[in-house]
Amino acid sequence: MLANEILGSEKPREKLQNYGIESLSTSELVAIIIETGTKNESVLTIANRIIMKFKHVAEMQYASLEELQLINGIGLAKASKIMAAVELGKRISLVTEREEIVIRCPDDAVKLVMPELAFLFQEHFHCIFLNTKNQVIYRQTIFVGGLNASIVHPREVFRLALRKSAASLMCFHNHPSGDPSPSSEDLLVTKRLVEAGNIIGITLLDHIIIGKNKYISLKEKGYF
Template sequence: MTTNTLMIRDFPQDERPRERFVQHGAQSLSNHELIAILLRTGTKDESVLQLSNRLLSHFDGLRDLKSASLEEITSIKGIGYAKAIQILTAVEIGRRVANLSFNDRYVIRSPEDGAKYVMNDMRFLSQEHFVCLYLNTKNQVLHKQTIFIGSLNASIVHPREVYKEALRRSAASIICLHNHPSGDPTPSREDIDVTKRLSECGKIIGIDLLDHLIIGENKFVSLKEKGYL
């Protein structure tokens, strides 16, 4: 008697884990579907979904799987060292994320703190990069994001792009930064106009623009200290 094993390619598109991840996000997937994405392939006898289900059943769910050793995982038929290492790597990343605390976040108390946070990354850039730091109520950095690359222009650096991420991150305030590839951080008229426009928009939606820093060659200018905020 022969059995026909249903492989991932035999599933409808909207039932495949990767496609569902893209369309609906990771939260829409079950534990064994997430594991299936890590494993990537099954065996000639079972699909990756069947293999991941068997793996979770063997360890009675994620709680025991997170404590499993490399040897214990590779003892399961169909899982070699490569697959086992992928699983253990994901477990370790999850453990490290869980151990993060707000105390590990960088705190910005002054313009110098903000400049120091980005100086080494931005001082040698050959193009202008407009970057935002999103802060919580304790002025800890929640997220850093490059909003725009190119010559600064008030019509291009749109407040919508700046504050969209602030709303998504539930940020209490933001600090904007951009570099001058010339090394001279003296603000231009465009720099000042962009700053005022972003500040006004922030006041309307209740997210403060704390400062706009211009990064040069081991030096910076705070537009707040210059009186433009």
């Protein structure tokens, strides 16, 4: 049997595993995203129908949830998966097009984290690590849960900062209540992070509390 016949007979996931993501056709990529077919049609048949709906695959980025659901075999769940995959691709492309993300002021940083933190139902403590040019080199959520000094330990924050060779960092956490006003625990955590950073030589540039579509910079407010 010829190699291309072998490829053609394999399911998309098997083909990906055996030959890599680059070996998959556009229809096979869509088939992996939507995962399943229907009682009467295979997943590849439905994936092909989706591709044929558009003159070019790039036009998929403009499709609405309702438009995708008009395709036979596509319900809300599959349409949502397609839109999520397209949006993720757009966001990756947007970041790739930039040489570096540079943080010049609190607002620059907030624009980066607000979409993720503003509407969470639990407190998340998130850090952005910067180089000497204030370019973002790494970011990560380090703690999830109620913010207090016993949980948010400087050791964990600065261990990661050292591992990433960061020159400075900015910390963020959200208030699920929507009110970004700092609590006494917020200020205590900030004080400990500033002190630890001064000892290690990695500057805490800011600690920003995210509320619902608003934020408070503890640095701007003069808390440290």
